[in-house]
Amino acid sequence: MTAAHLLARRALALAGVVLVSSIVFGGMLWFAPGSSAIHDQADSFPGWVVFFWTGVATWDLGPSYRGIGVVDLVAKGAARTLPMVFGALALSLSTGLVLALAFGDRLRGLGRAARALVHATSLVPVFLLGYLALVVFAVPPEGWQQTLAAVVILALGDGMLTDVVLVLDAELRELQDRDFVQSVRLRGGPVALRLAPHIALPAAQLAAGKMTFLVGGVLILEKVLGIQGIGLMGYQAAVQPDFPLLIAITVFATALVAATHLSVDVLRVMVDPRVRKDRRTEVRA
Amino acid sequence: MNGAPRRISAVTVFGFAVVAALVLLRFAALFVDTDPALVTDTPMLGPSGAHLLGTDPLGRDLLARMIASSEAFFFPGLFACALAVLLAVPAGAAIGYWPEARASAAIRATLTIVAAWPRLVLVVVVVAIFTASVSDPAAFAEVRLFLLGGLVGLSFVPQMAHALAERVLFFRREQFVEAARAHGLSDGRILGFHILWANCRNLVLRQVCTLFGAWLLVETSLSYLGHYGVPAPRPSWGNILADVRFAVINTRRLLIPESWTPGGVVDAIALAVNEGGALAVAAPTVAIAVSITGVLALGEHFARREEGW
Amino acid sequence: MVSDPILRAEDVWVRVTPRGATEPVAVVRGASFSIPRGSQTCVVGESGSGKTILMRSILGISSARSGVTGGQAWFQPGGASQARAVLGPSGRRRRRPLARLRKGWAGYVFQHPQEALDPFRTVGAQVLDSVRVARGGESREAQQAKMLEWLDAVRLPDPRGVARLHPHELSGGMAQRAAIATALGTEPEFLVADEPTTGLDWSVRREIVELLGALCRERGMTLVLISHDFQVVERMAERVIVMYRGELLEDGPRKRFFPGPGRHPYTAELQTRVRDLEEGRAGTGQGAIVAPERTEGCRFVHRCPQVVHACKTGMPPDVVVNNGHRVRCHVVHRKDA
Numbered sequence: 017m018t019a020a021h022l023l024a025r026r027a028l029a030l031a032g033v034v035l036v037s038s039i040v041f042g043g044m045l046w047f048a049p050g051s052s053a054i055h056d057q058a059d060s061f062p063g064w065v066v067f068f069w070t071g072v073a074t075w076d077l078g079p080s081y082r083g084i085g086v087v088d089l090v091a092k093g094a095a096r097t098l099p100m101v102f103g104a105l106a107l108s109l110s111t112g113l114v115l116a117l118a119f120g121d122r123l124r125g126l127g128r129a130a131r132a133l134v135h136a137t138s139l140v141p142v143f144l145l146g147y148l149a150l151v152v153f154a155v156p157p158e159g160w161q162q163t164l165a166a167v168v169i170l171a172l173g174d175g176m177l178t179d180v181v182l183v184l185d186a187e188l189r190e191l192q193d194r195d196f197v198q199s200v201r202l203r204g205g206p207v208a209l210r211l212a213p214h215i216a217l218p219a220a221q222l223a224a225g226k227m228t229f230l231v232g233g234v235l236i237l238e239k240v241l242g243i244q245g246i247g248l249m250g251y252q253a254a255v256q257p258d259f260p261l262l263i264a265i266t267v268f269a270t271a272l273v274a275a276t277h278l279s280v281d282v283l284r285v286m287v288d289p290r291v292r293k294d295r296r297t298e299v300r301a
Numbered sequence: 302m303n304g305a306p307r308r309i310s311a312v313t314v315f316g317f318a319v320v321a322a323l324v325l326l327r328f329a330a331l332f333v334d335t336d337p338a339l340v341t342d343t344p345m346l347g348p349s350g351a352h353l354l355g356t357d358p359l360g361r362d363l364l365a366r367m368i369a370s371s372e373a374f375f376f377p378g379l380f381a382c383a384l385a386v387l388l389a390v391p392a393g394a395a396i397g398y399w400p401e402a403r404a405s406a407a408i409r410a411t412l413t414i415v416a417a418w419p420r421l422v423l424v425v426v427v428v429a430i431f432t433a434s435v436s437d438p439a440a441f442a443e444v445r446l447f448l449l450g451g452l453v454g455l456s457f458v459p460q461m462a463h464a465l466a467e468r469v470l471f472f473r474r475e476q477f478v479e480a481a482r483a484h485g486l487s488d489g490r491i492l493g494f495h496i497l498w499a500n501c502r503n504l505v506l507r508q509v510c511t512l513f514g515a516w517l518l519v520e521t522s523l524s525y526l527g528h529y530g531v532p533a534p535r536p537s538w539g540n541i542l543a544d545v546r547f548a549v550i551n552t553r554r555l556l557i558p559e560s561w562t563p564g565g566v567v568d569a570i571a572l573a574v575n576e577g578g579a580l581a582v583a584a585p586t587v588a589i590a591v592s593i594t595g596v597l598a599l600g601e602h603f604a605r606r607e608e609g610w
Numbered sequence: 611m612v613s614d615p616i617l618r619a620e621d622v623w624v625r626v627t628p629r630g631a632t633e634p635v636a637v638v639r640g641a642s643f644s645i646p647r648g649s650q651t652c653v654v655g656e657s658g659s660g661k662t663i664l665m666r667s668i669l670g671i672s673s674a675r676s677g678v679t680g681g682q683a684w685f686q687p688g689g690a691s692q693a694r695a696v697l698g699p700s701g702r703r704r705r706r707p708l709a710r711l712r713k714g715w716a717g718y719v720f721q722h723p724q725e726a727l728d729p730f731r732t733v734g735a736q737v738l739d740s741v742r743v744a745r746g747g748e749s750r751e752a753q754q755a756k757m758l759e760w761l762d763a764v765r766l767p768d769p770r771g772v773a774r775l776h777p778h779e780l781s782g783g784m785a786q787r788a789a790i791a792t793a794l795g796t797e798p799e800f801l802v803a804d805e806p807t808t809g810l811d812w813s814v815r816r817e818i819v820e821l822l823g824a825l826c827r828e829r830g831m832t833l834v835l836i837s838h839d840f841q842v843v844e845r846m847a848e849r850v851i852v853m854y855r856g857e858l859l860e861d862g863p864r865k866r867f868f869p870g871p872g873r874h875p876y877t878a879e880l881q882t883r884v885r886d887l888e889e890g891r892a893g894t895g896q897g898a899i900v901a902p903e904r905t906e907g908c909r910f911v912h913r914c915p916q917v918v919h920a921c922k923t924g925m926p927p928d929v930v931v932n933n934g935h936r937v938r939c940h941v942v943h944r945k946d947a
Contacts, residue, residue: 033417040414041426048434139594143522144586147542151549151582174518175597189674195725198671203743203796204713213730232421236522250422254429255528262426269422277417287730289776 019285026281030274037270038263039065045259054259068263080253080261090264093246097238100163100245101230101272104170105223111171112180113219116188135178142173142233146240166237174233180222187218213287220283224276231269313602316510319595326371333365344548354580357541358548366536367584373524373537377450378516382509384454385461390497390505393462397469398492408462416459424452424519428529442532449523449530453516461508468504472496503607510600514593521589538585545581615644615686616800616832617668622681622697624660624667629675638664639856639909640681642928645800645849647688650823650833652843654880655853661836662721664853665802668696669716687711688799714743714796719803719822723785726792727777733788734773737761740795760791765821783814787821794825801826804836819846840884844868852877857909857925862935873937876910908940916941 045054046061057078058064071077077086115134146169171177191197191214200210235247242248250265252258285291344360354363392412396405428448435441472478473496481491524530524539531537622641625634638660645651653661666672668683684693694711720726728736738757745753761769764787777785786806793801803822807815819835819842826833835846843850850867852860852874860874871878907922908914914921920940930936 029413033414036414037417044427044430048430136590136594139597140586140590141518141522141593143525143539144542144589147525147546148582148586150546175514193673193675195720195722196728198666199718199720199726199792200728200739202669202671202716202718203740205739205743210728210731228416228419231419235419235421235425236526239526251425251526254425257429257433259433262429266422266426269419270417273417273419290729290778 019291022291023278023281023285027278030278033274034267034271035069038068038267041266042068042263045263054263057260072267077264078260081256081258082261086260086264089249089261090246090268093244093249093265094268096243097234097245097247100166100170100243101227101234103163103167104176104230105226107167108171108176108180108226109184109219109223112177112184113215115177115181116184131181134181138172138178139175140173141236142169143236143240145169145173146237150240162241162243166234166241166243169237170230170233174229176226176229176233179226183222184215184219187215191215217284217287220280224273224280227273227276231272310602310605312598312605316595316597316599316602319591320599322595323371323375323592326368327375330369330371333368348580354584357544357581359544363541363581363584366541367538367588370536370538370541370585370588373446373531373535374517374520377446377520378513380447381450381454381457381516382512384451385457385512386505386509388455389458389461389508390465392458393465394469394492394497396462397466398473398488398496400466400470412459412462415456418456420453420456420515421519421522423456424449424523425529427452432529445529446520446531449520450516453519454512457508457512457515461505461512464504464508465501468501469496472500503603507600507603507607510596510603514596514600517589517593517596538589541585542582549582614647616647616688617645617683617685618693619643619668619683619697620681622664622668622683623679624663624672624676625679626663626673626676634677634679636679637676637856638667641853641858642681643851643858643861645832645834647686648830648832649848650826650835650846651849651851652835652837652847653851653853654837654840654843654877656838656880658855659853660856661851661853662804665804665834665836666718669718669802670696671718685711685715685800687715714740715798716800716802717793717796717798719786719790719793719801719806721805722809723782723789724777724809726789727785729777731776732773733761733775733777733780733791737773737788737791737795740792744795744797757795760795761788763794763825764788764791766791782810783818786810786814786818790818790822790825797829798831800832800834802834802836805838806835807839807842815842840881841888852880855909857938859910859939860935860937862932862937866932866935873931873935873942874939875914875916875941879913879915908938 042054042064043061046064054064058067068077071087075087080086080089082089115131146165149165149169188211191211197207197211200207231247234245235251237243238245238247239251246265246268250262250269253261253265344356344358348355352362352364354367357363357366392408395402396408399405428445431441431445431448432438469492478491478495481495486495520530521537521539522530524537525543527533527540527543530539533540620642622638623636624638625636627634641660641664653665655661663672663676667676667678678697681697682695683697684695686693696711727733734757737760738753741753741756741760745756748756758769758773761772766772766784766787772780772784772788777788780788786809790806801822806822807818810818822833822835823846825831833846835842837843847867848864850860850862850864850872851858852872854876860872860877862872866872867877867881871881906924907920908925911917911921918940920926926938926940928936928938929942931942
């Protein structure tokens with residue numbers, strides 16, 4: 017199986033996931049009693065699905081109840097939200113790597129205390145960290161400060177940093193003891209350089225796994241701090257309720273998660289030759 | 302280590318202590334004599350003999366509300382765990398034990414789709430649809446927590462099933478399974494007893510703990526936001542924090558004193574405690590953080606058992 | 611003892627903290643030995659005897675769970691007037707014991723070749739890494755040529771083709787040859803081969819061992835071969851060190867062991883068992899290895915056929931029974947005294 021073949025298969029599977037998700041959530045809306053809302057958009061449910069996906073393809077999902085185009089709203093919200101999500105991922109992965117390296121040796125006294133502090137802070141829910149930030153600073157932050165606060169809180173809360181540190185720490189420990197690393201160490205080669213691809217893969221996998229949590233966290237945090245992103249938009253759409261917008265945001269969130277998983281596959285194919293090709297030369301030595 | 306007595310770690314003690322405390326709290330909630338919804342006194346009192354933790358901005362006894370909050374998460378959380386185990390264990394066992402079967406492929410595809418739904422998004426969307434479509438919103442508010450629990454449990458199924466499947470697949474290839482087959486044991490008995498019960502117990506318990514921690518997080522988060530959590534007069538650690546928010550932010554005495562001298566800070570803290578704001582923030586914060594940490598610590602205990610420490 | 615040692619170790623203790631345990635367990639208990647320059651020395655013992663971790667600890671490539679807790683060791687590079695301390699003084703932990711020696715001065719051939727090679731990089735790139743350590747100043751083309759030369763030297767067919775392959779595309783024997791090339795690429799003076807044939811088919815075992823021996827002789831390298839296989843030892847060893855449960859029991863030149871038996875009852879037992887296997891008889895070993903720890907007397911007392919009273923009270927002293935031949939055994943001690 018070639019690399020392109022493999023990636024194409026994965027991409028197809030992920031597209032299927034997004035499609036089925038839209039059908040499931042759309043179906044819930046369509047068949048739920050009392051929600052005539054999306055019935056305005058098509059005559060039958062299959063007709064609605066076709067309408068929805070042609071809408072996605074043509075960048076036009078019709079207006080939300082606010083009278084603004086759904087696609088434009090999602091795009092606007094995403095522009096505010098995505099930097100926070102990816103910023104949080106980057107921050108927690110880099111901090112996690114530094115902490116994992118620092119924790120590498122057996123810990124005593126201060127190191128143990130620092131580690132306990134990181135874990136204790138990290139296990140606090142995102143909404144609570146946002147709330148405490150509000151209480152401490154008394155006014156909701158604005159502009160770039162708002163983004164920065166959100167990035168820090170998302171990188172820390174809901175157990176994010178704890179999980180990252182634990183996973184990377186375990187991976188690093190295991191890697192450090194492996195023979196090929198020891199052999200690089202023995203000949204005085206660049207150990208960190210050789211470790212990098214081996215640690216990048218589990219880190220990316222971890223990041224993809226954390227994506228669903230981040231999307232949930234951002235939903236809550238935008239509401240708490242009053243950030244006009246896609247999360248707050250989705251929450252308001254759910255409360256109002258504004259179903260065309262809600263469906264669009266749900267499918268967007270699912271697609272975001274799916275895309276992250278796909279990029280991990282791309283990385284794996286790039287880094288690991290064992291996935292890339294399957295030719296095995298059976299030459300007897 | 303075999304033979305040597307197992308050392309009881311701090312993690313284990315902490316985990317069991319917190320879970321015992323949560324159960325006790327739920328039990329105590331049956332006997333809270335102050336009706337938590339009842340307005341009893343002046344708002345925002347500091348701690349006193351009558352109100353050990355003071356009162357909230359509506360003059361309700363904070364301690365009673367803290368205890369009664371356990372109603373909001375306890376049984377819905379157990380419901381979430383039960384649902385997840387009921388769905389995930391058969392699914393995980395099936396795809397682990399018969400990895401090649403066509404049904405396993407279907408289960409795997411379903412799990413992939415469910416795993417792609419962000420947990421909170423799923424919860425919010427489904428509850429929004431239900432809220433919009435039910436005829437009697439007041440009656441629905443009563444069962445809403447169980448719906449939330451069910452959804453969180455459902456969203457946890459892929460994670461639990463995959464973890465279990467990996468273990469089952471591992472054991473399927475072990476020699477003792479081969480031996481059991483050679484002795485004529487049925488697949489059901491091998492899978493049910495020798496693999497699942499004897500070797501995957503701790504793994505499932507660990508996942509259940511993680512799920513309960515995630516549920517606490519979702520419940521307090523949504524209750525804090527107000528629309529989808531605990532219905533209004535009933536307390537949750539989340540909405541206790543929300544209720545006290547404006548009072549605390551407005552006074553700002555809580556953490557930012559007039560003068561940053563040590564005496565000034567002490568005065569400010571004393572004032573904050575006396576006016577009730579500090580405790581109203583601190584008590585639910587600590588309760589949430591300690592419960593989640595404790596439940597996860599118990600999960601860590603099972604993880605260590607699983608790995609045979 | 612040995613006139614011109616390349617490595618000298620005195621009373622080295624290594625302790626390992628098993629997972630989940632708090633107290634470390636001593637796995638090497640005061641090993642003292644010397645390796646003569648240019649020799650081929652075999653370290654023999656069953657699994658768990660501490661032979662691997664002893665050599666890895668001295669080279670500083672042991673697991674993070676283990677640590678040298680006592681003793682000292684010195685390397686004496688060729689041409690240097692002074693020995694370089696790599697361990698100790700006792701208790702002090704050196705993170706990179708070889709830091710003061712030339713990079714690539716020592717090499718290591720691991721037990722599992724697939725583990726010893728980076729799965730993400732081609733064989734050529736990895737051997738080239740080693741070549742760069744030794745010949746950093748040379749041109750890229752010269753390094754490339756040297757790399758192919760090494761792949762040829764370990765008798766890999768079609769070096770150019772193999773250089774482009776990844777480790778998972780090689781068979782076990784080929785991977786071990788490639789791993790040997792990466793170890794030799796730094797042109798070490800001192801090479802440790804840790805059971806280099808364990809993971810391989812019987813048909814290629816002998817070839818690999820003989821290849822190692824030949825390469826070391828050609829280049830004047832000192833080879834330490836860790837093995838539990840007495841047949842391999844008999845073919846290779848100029849000097850033999852026998853370990854059992856962390857204790858160094860016997861250390862001497864080849865002629866004291868072959869045709870055998872060795873002086874220590876444990877060495878004799880090992881050799882008997884090998885002969886039994888060769889002649890198709892069932893083993894006559896006296897039971898499995900005992901958990902390391904909790905013992906008063908000699909480490910071998912549980913299995914020894916010639917126990918005297920002293921064996922149950924203390925570890926016997928190191929006895930030099932002959933020039934360069936040491937045995938730790940109460941019985942031998944008594945006979946000689």
